[in-house]
Amino acid sequence: MTAVEKYLKPEVINQIKRLDLRAQFVVKGFLQGLHASPFHGFSVEFSEHRKYTAGDDPKDIDWFVYAKTEKYYVKKFEAETNITGYLVMDLSQSMGYTYRQELTKFDYAICLAASLCYLMIHQQDPVGLITFDERIRDSIPPKSKRTQLGNVLSHLANLQPTGQTNIAKSLTQIAAMMRHKSLIMVFSDLLADQEPITKALQQLRHGGHDVILFHVLDEAEVSFPFSGNVDFEDPETHDRVQVDATNFRRDYQSEVQNFCEDYRRFCFQTGIDYVGVDTSMQFDKALLEYLMSRRARG
16 A cells, blocks of 8 residues: 555545545645656646647647657646535435544535635535535535635535435525535435435526535444444434344345435436445545546536
8 A cells, every 4th residue: 555545545534624625635635646647747637737639729839848758648628627516415314424444424524625625615615514404505606716725624624414315406506505616515415215315406407507426334333343233323314223134134235335326326417427446445436536527617
């Protein structure tokens, strides 16, 4: 494991208590990793270039970049570079869950969102924040100034996952709020009825928005490391149920796999970027997904 990979592990990031430093740490480690990987040319293109395509003026080719990468890139113009982004955070109580990881689902999502905010401001892209539980709670309008990073991060750092949730209703509200084509980055465990959520996501797509769905689950929700008779409690309704975990494991894992696969398939068909993560994963996986989707639009 390289030093960079080690630095992107959630338990290492957890030792940094200030969110702005966490975000900086993740992004710098991520970009450093890009330079040392097969994605080397990416970090150049991500910043301010796109690949040369037929119809571009050869005078716009950046020969300095060609000398480094042996690929033809042209400088992006300001108008085609900027995309307005919204970080959309699920504040439901279930997001506060962890079984044995250092970070809860919510901590993990907050760190991811902070890192993406850092990346977007670094790119001079406007970014805003929307939080919701049963309805929209807060909204910070998108800006690209450096001071926006402090505004969004201080707000993120003070959020608590406490309420019940209505993901579909909140996403429908967001679709109605949007006046311009934007990049909507949703962070949620999606633990609610699936059909209304997919309808609301479709509505966002029909509005012409790009959507990235960060599906954040706890590592134990994916692996189910329980055995014997176990009491489980729903964090939002407080309903309790006792389960023979050993016999239930295979069925449970199959259900979770199908749950994630249904979302993945729906997103693929709808043109939404689906990023499935659990709280044991390195942060660069999600950031790379953002980069890939961003690149595909370039």
